[in-house]
Amino acid sequence: xxxxxxxxxxxxxxxxxxxxxxxxxxxxxxxxxxxxxxxxxxxxxxxxxxxxxxxxxxxxxxxxxxxxxxxxxxxxxxxxxxxxxxxxxxxxxxxxxxxxxxxxxxxxxxxxxxxxxxxxxxxxxxxxxxxxxxxxxxxxxxxxxxxxxxxxxxxxxxxxxxxxxxxxxxxxxxxxxxxxxxxxxxxxxxxx
Amino acid sequence: xxxxxxxxxxxxxxxxxxxxxxxxxxxxxxxxxxxxxxxxxxxxxxxxxxxxxxxxxxxxxxxxxxxxxxxxxxxxxxxxxxxxxxxxxxxxxxxxxxxxxxxxxxxxxxxxxxxxxxxxxxxxxxxxxxxxxxxxxxxxxxxxxxxxxxxxxxxxxxxxxxxxxxxxxxxxxxxxxxxxxxxxxxxxxxxx
Amino acid sequence: xxxxxxxxxxxxxxxxxxxxxxxxxxxxxxxxxxxxxxxxxxxxxxxxxxxxxxxxxxxxxxxxxxxxxxxxxxxxxxxxxxxxxxxxxxxxxxxxxxxxxxxxxxxxxxxxxxxxxxxxxxxxxxxxxxxxxxxxxxxxxxxxxxxxxxxxxxxxxxxxxxxxxxxxxxxxxxxxxxxxxxxxxxxxxxxx
Amino acid sequence: xxxxxxxxxxxxxxxxxxxxxxxxxxxxxxxxxxxxxxxxxxxxxxxxxxxxxxxxxxxxxxxxxxxxxxxxxxxxxxxxxxxxxxxxxxxxxxxxxxxxxxxxxxxxxxxxxxxxxxxxxxxxxxxxxxxxxxxxxxxxxxxxxxxxxxxxxxxxxxxxxxxxxxxxxxxxxxxxxxxxxxxxxxxxxxxx
DNA sequence: TATGAATGAGCTTTCATTCAT
DNA sequence: TATGAATGAAAGCTCATTCAT
Numbered sequence: 001x002x003x004x005x006x007x008x009x010x011x012x013x014x015x016x017x018x019x020x021x022x023x024x025x026x027x028x029x030x031x032x033x034x035x036x037x038x039x040x041x042x043x044x045x046x047x048x049x050x051x052x053x054x055x056x057x058x059x060x061x062x063x064x065x066x067x068x069x070x071x072x073x074x075x076x077x078x079x080x081x082x083x084x085x086x087x088x089x090x091x092x093x094x095x096x097x098x099x100x101x102x103x104x105x106x107x108x109x110x111x112x113x114x115x116x117x118x119x120x121x122x123x124x125x126x127x128x129x130x131x132x133x134x135x136x137x138x139x140x141x142x143x144x145x146x147x148x149x150x151x152x153x154x155x156x157x158x159x160x161x162x163x164x165x166x167x168x169x170x171x172x173x174x175x176x177x178x179x180x181x182x183x184x185x186x187x188x189x190x191x192x
Numbered sequence: 193x194x195x196x197x198x199x200x201x202x203x204x205x206x207x208x209x210x211x212x213x214x215x216x217x218x219x220x221x222x223x224x225x226x227x228x229x230x231x232x233x234x235x236x237x238x239x240x241x242x243x244x245x246x247x248x249x250x251x252x253x254x255x256x257x258x259x260x261x262x263x264x265x266x267x268x269x270x271x272x273x274x275x276x277x278x279x280x281x282x283x284x285x286x287x288x289x290x291x292x293x294x295x296x297x298x299x300x301x302x303x304x305x306x307x308x309x310x311x312x313x314x315x316x317x318x319x320x321x322x323x324x325x326x327x328x329x330x331x332x333x334x335x336x337x338x339x340x341x342x343x344x345x346x347x348x349x350x351x352x353x354x355x356x357x358x359x360x361x362x363x364x365x366x367x368x369x370x371x372x373x374x375x376x377x378x379x380x381x382x383x384x
Numbered sequence: 385x386x387x388x389x390x391x392x393x394x395x396x397x398x399x400x401x402x403x404x405x406x407x408x409x410x411x412x413x414x415x416x417x418x419x420x421x422x423x424x425x426x427x428x429x430x431x432x433x434x435x436x437x438x439x440x441x442x443x444x445x446x447x448x449x450x451x452x453x454x455x456x457x458x459x460x461x462x463x464x465x466x467x468x469x470x471x472x473x474x475x476x477x478x479x480x481x482x483x484x485x486x487x488x489x490x491x492x493x494x495x496x497x498x499x500x501x502x503x504x505x506x507x508x509x510x511x512x513x514x515x516x517x518x519x520x521x522x523x524x525x526x527x528x529x530x531x532x533x534x535x536x537x538x539x540x541x542x543x544x545x546x547x548x549x550x551x552x553x554x555x556x557x558x559x560x561x562x563x564x565x566x567x568x569x570x571x572x573x574x575x576x
Numbered sequence: 577x578x579x580x581x582x583x584x585x586x587x588x589x590x591x592x593x594x595x596x597x598x599x600x601x602x603x604x605x606x607x608x609x610x611x612x613x614x615x616x617x618x619x620x621x622x623x624x625x626x627x628x629x630x631x632x633x634x635x636x637x638x639x640x641x642x643x644x645x646x647x648x649x650x651x652x653x654x655x656x657x658x659x660x661x662x663x664x665x666x667x668x669x670x671x672x673x674x675x676x677x678x679x680x681x682x683x684x685x686x687x688x689x690x691x692x693x694x695x696x697x698x699x700x701x702x703x704x705x706x707x708x709x710x711x712x713x714x715x716x717x718x719x720x721x722x723x724x725x726x727x728x729x730x731x732x733x734x735x736x737x738x739x740x741x742x743x744x745x746x747x748x749x750x751x752x753x754x755x756x757x758x759x760x761x762x763x764x765x766x767x768x
Numbered sequence: 769t770a771t772g773a774a775t776g777a778g779c780t781t782t783c784a785t786t787c788a789t
Numbered sequence: 790t791a792t793g794a795a796t797g798a799a800a801g802c803t804c805a806t807t808c809a810t
Contacts, residue, residue: 003770019214019302024804035771036806042769046805105301109294109358110211125357146365149353153366157349161341164300167315173338174345177377184376185369195794216779227796232781234794387791403595403686408783419792420785426790430784463611489685493678494595509741530749533737541733545725546703548684549701557722558729561761568760569753579773611775616802618773638805 004042006032010052016103020050020113022159047116054107054117057100058124077138078188082179084135088155089175098163105160128152141187154178196234198224203245208295212242212305216300216351246299246309249292250316251323257282265283269330274356274371280347281367290355297352333379388510389428390416395437400487403573404497427482431500438491441484442508448475461522462572466563472539473559482547489544518568525571528550580618582608587629592679593721596626596689623692630683630693633676634700640667653714658755660711664731665751674739681736704728717763730754 001009010032014023025046029036065087072080091097095140108121133147143145158178162169180190193201202224206215219236221228235241257279264272283289299324300313324340350370354361372382385393394416398407409430413420418423427433456464468492475481491497516532542562546553564574577585580764586608590599605612619625621656641663648656683689684697708724734754738745756766 017303019213019304021211023302025806026804036773037771037808038769040806059242102301102303106303109297109301109352111209111294112196112211112214114356131291143365144370146362146369150350150366150369153349153353154346155349156352157345157347160301160348160352161345170338170341171301173335173341177335177338177342180211181373181377185373217781218779227782228798229783229796230794233796238780401687403597403688405595409785420703420794421787421792422790424785486685486687489681490687492782493681493685493736495678495682496592496595496598498740510764527749527753530746531751534734534750534753535744537733537737538730539733540736541729541731542726544732544736545729548690554722554725557719558726561719561722561726565757565761569757601802603802612777612802613775613804614773617775624802 003032003034003038006036007039007042007049008053009055012057012100012103015050015053016099016106020110021090050107050113050116051120054120057103058120061100061150076184077135078186081135081139081182082191083183084131085155085175085179088169089178092159092162093171098166101159101163105163125152139186141185147182147185151182195224195226195230199226199231199234199241200245200248201298203241203296204249204292207242207245208298211298212302242299242305242308243293243312249295250312253292267326270375270378273327273331273374276323276382277343277347277371277374278367281363282371284347284354285363290358293351293355297355317344323332331378333377339377343374387416387418387422391418391423391426391433392437392440395433396441396484396487399434399437400483400490404494433506434491434497434500435504438504441487444506445484447552461519462570465519465523465566466575468515469539469559469563469566473555473562476539476543476546477555482550485543485547489540489547509536523570525569530565531569535566579608579610579614583610583615583618583625584629584632586635587625588676588679591626591629592675592682595682596686626683626689626692627696630696633679634696637676653711654759654762657711657715657758658767660707661727661731661751661755661758664749665754668731668735668738669747674742677735677739681732681739701728715762717761723758723761727758 007028010028011023014028014031025036025039028049029039039049043052047162072083075083092101107117114121127150132151133144136142136144136147158171158174162171176191183190199220202220203215206223208219210219217228217231220241221231231241235244267275284293290307299309306313312354321340321344324343325336328334328339330334350363354363368383375382391412394412395407398412398415409420412433413423416554423433427436435576456467459467466572476485491501498505502562513532513536517528520526520528542558543556560576567574584602586604587599590604590607594603601612601615603614604625615625619628648659651659666679683693690697705724705728708727709720712718712720712723734747734750738747752767759766
């Protein structure tokens with residue numbers, strides 16, 4: 001792995017566990033086993049490193065999603081919606097993803113990091129919005145824009161609470177009642 | 193207002209707008225027009241100040257809620273649920289509350305602040321859980337525990353997204369569809 | 385006990401165990417259960433408190449010595465010398481005295497405290513010198529001035545090492561060989 | 577000279593003259609003409625700087641001693657003892673050494689510094705003990721362990737008093753009577 | 769590319785001291 | 790006498806960043 005990648009990997013880990021402000025460049029160097037000069041050679045400053053980290057994380061997530069997405073081709077909208085939600089809850093339950101979820105919430109809710117990443121965050125939100133809208137516009141009972149916002153928000157909220165309360169969280173039951181709620185709202189029958 | 197209160201007020205404002213880690217005691221002193229010594233006279237360290245701030249915020253919120261709660265006495269469970277949700281969305285829409293919402297998400301998602309406030313956060317979550325459960329247990333079609341968790345999580349998520357995207361956010365329509373979803377899930381008719 | 389005395393007692397204990405510079409007025413207040421105002425009411429500043437502490441300690445030591453001294457009246461010089469040395473080693477071995485020995489060495493060897501107490505320290509040294517000289521001048525083989533200085537210095541050194549190495553220190557044997565050395569130097573027979 | 581050495585040199589001088597607790601890192605920086613960052617780059621904290629200073633001083637002293645020691649090879653024990661004592665009194669009388677003597681007493685008698693340096697102080701004491709014992713064990717009338725402790729303690733005491741009272745101190749006469757005392761104790765004739 | 773010594777501003781915290789009550 | 794809130798200078802230490810090598 002290149003030094004640049006070592007740095008990004010260590011930064012992800014340390015930013016996520018201790019927070020951006022509480023992670024010094026020094027500690028990243030120690031963790032990544034590189035010198036301070038190396039960090040500033042590859043990234044002009046700490047903010048740029050954070051942006052690189054955010055972009056890297058988005059790429060990793062995209063790869064995973066792209067692996068699954070094609071299977072949805074050609075299915076009716078309702079099935080695609082349910083499949084998408086199932087997939088989202090599935091990745092949410094993967095414990096190795098918890099850290100990156102936590103990290104993202106941190107970046108969103110901290111004023112400084114939010115400002116640094118503003119454009120990237122907005123892009124990312126727009127993509128999620130498009131993904132849901134492209135499905136919902138095919139369902140006449142749906143309010144494409146509003147329901148997309150609502151879906152994203154609610155999933156965010158569930159992920160937020162889940163990753164922080166982990167063990168005791170009834171995530172499986174929530175998933176089922178969550179999907180059923182939407183089926184009913186859109187005028188379909190409950191599952192099971 | 194006592195100096196101690198001046199300090200807490202300034203801390204709330206600055207912590208919320210710049211983040212806990214990015215707010216120096218010095219800047220709080222300047223803003224509150226007190227000396228550095230005064231801060232450490234009243235709070236043993238910055239962490240304790242944060243806890244005092246969190247407790248103060250919870251008290252203010254409680255007062256508001258207690259003003260409204262009594263009106264719910266004696267009503268049927270479903271009506272109490274809808275009233276509660278209406279009230280939550282109402283306060284969420286009050287722009288003067290946006291800052292404190294943002295602040296809370298920040299505190300929850302930042303590992304350091306979360307650790308400092310762990311007990312207080314847990315208490316607060318438990319209280320919200322109890323509030324929803326005491327209503328839902330009277331509705332046979334509800335799954336008291338699960339639905340309470342889900343309600344809290346979804347409201348969190350909507351608030352999170354709303355306070356960050358503000359102007360463009362279709363909060364009113366979301367509120368209505370949100371409440372309708374729950375009515376349908378619990379086997380009732382949609383409103384309107 | 386008066387507040388003033390409470391303060392002095394606490395100051396002795398804390399200065400001795402943590403050092404003068406590492407003992408804050410605040411910690412003395414906590415320990416003595418008095419307010420900060422009380423300390424500055426009785427002592428104009430921290431230096432004056434130190435002087436009061438030093439004077440108090442000297443008084444306590446004097447009282448002990450004066451209890452024993454009269455028994456030496458009328459004895460021949462050599463016997464008075466031996467008795468005095470025996471008494472000094474006896475008090476040195478009292479564990480409750482170790483703290484005040486340590487404290488004194490601290491005050492002597494720290495430039496700041498030494499400066500604050502200069503006059504008191506010099507007085508005290510002069511008194512010890514006089515005490516030994518008044519005995520030694522009656523012994524023709526002694527060099528009154530020099531041997532007094534030497535006795536004081538050596539006793540200091542033994543006390544210094546003893547209080548720091550405590551348990552393993554062969555203080556009893558040292559005492560005997562120490563006294564014998566002086567008997568031989570002054571032309572007398574060894575004891576025992 | 578490297579910056580690291582500049583820092584150590586300045587620290588020795590300032591610690592010795594003002595005391596460890598009364599010497600700020602800032603003042604060391606000014607004196608050594610380096611930045612604060614440089615100090616903390618080379619020493620993880622003030623305590624570690626003190627340890628480095630102590631170790632450096634011990635090395636310097638060792639070099640001096642090693643220059644003289646070989647001349648003692650092969651001589652009878654009594655002569656080696658006298659030579660060693662002569663040498664110790666000689667270095668004690670060198671005014672440029674007074675500062676480091678004072679400094680050492682300060683470090684020994686201050687609870688905080690003593691704790692920081694505990695292992696180094698104990699090592700150093702053990703070495704002195706070994707040095708005396710290796711000589712005394714060849715003299716049948718000596719009590720190797722006890723007399724070594726006593727010698728160290730008494731020399732300490734004399735040095736302590738000498739460096740603090742300097743000018744008026746009859747150090748030369750004390751030296752002679754000191755050595756004679758030991759000659760007599762060990763069953764030999766006085767010198768001169 | 770990469771190193772790590774060096775910088776200096778800024779941080780949290782401590783503390784002797786003052787003063788209105 | 791006694792309190793304790795308030796002050797502000799100064800402490801130890803951290804850290805992003807620069808730069809000669």
